[in-house]
Amino acid sequence: MSAAVTVRRGRVLAAGTAALVTGTAVVGALIGVGGPASTGAYAAPPATGVTQSDDAPLAGAANDSAAQVAPQLDTSPESVQRDETPLAVPSDSGSGRRVVFDMSDQHVWLVRDNGRAARSYPVSGSVYDNLDPGTYEVYSRSEQAYAFDGSGSMRFMVRFTQGDNAAIGFHDIPIDTEGRKVQTRAELGTAQSHGCIRQWPDDAKALWRFAPVGTTVVVTA
Known part of the structure; x- marks a missing residue:
């Protein structure tokens, strides 16, 4: 009887863990956390500069x-x-x-x-x-x-x-x-x-x- 209870508890714990992992993956996919960067993301343009110079006669x-x-x-x-x-x-x-x-x-x-x-x-x-x-x-x-x-x-x-x-x-x-x-x-x-x-x-x-x-x-x- 004790061994059967232990097995069932182990299965319940494993099932709960799997459900938690699956839920996290779904939420992550919805909000974009933990996944690869979106190909439509905006990338800031590189900074540009102006070469300048100075004078006398x-x-x-x-x-x-x-x-x-x-x-x-x-x-x-x-x-x-x-x-x-x-x-x-x-x-x-x-x-x-x-x-x-x-x-x-x-x-x-x-x-x-x-x-x-x-x-x-x-x-x-x-x-x-x-x-x-x-x-x-x-x-x-x-x-x-x-x-x-x-x-x-x-x-x-x-x-x-x-x-x-x-x-x-x-x-x-x-x-x-x-x-x-x-x-x-x-x-x-x-x-x-x-x-x-x-x-x-x-x-x-x-x-x-x-x-x-x-x-x-x-x-x-």
Whole structure:
């Protein structure tokens, strides 16, 4: 009698354990726990970055090819800190297709033939009084250029006049000899350079595409 009771109890315990395991598997299948990852699950996209660079007055071998530069997505924290409100094209900046640089506002406009701005953005011109208001013309371009004093390098140099020490033009924010940008994006809109006009890399690429040799450049006070 005792042996029969023991056997029946063993069978009941085994049956209960099997039921518990089966129930757990069913619940797991319903809520997705313990099973393989769903093939429809969302995977976060990899982070992207933007290579940047910085500036000073410069000289560099001319490269007048109209190279097309693919725009890059700007995902830097600074990209949401600037006031991007466009300013009106200066009324005293002439007519036709041109690049306009206003020294008071530290702002650039890329103006189409119809007089409308294709793009406008803050820049950093020279801290020195080395540029007179007037009409100029792009005469040389270099995709890579260097400061005349060896202090750094910059990209997308578009020259339109000559200063005391070197050419004056538009380029991206230069990089010093230790690989650091010489100013922040937040400082654009204020005079910071030693001769040229510094631009954020995306803006520098846009001007590079817009202004081949022969393009009119108008500087306003």
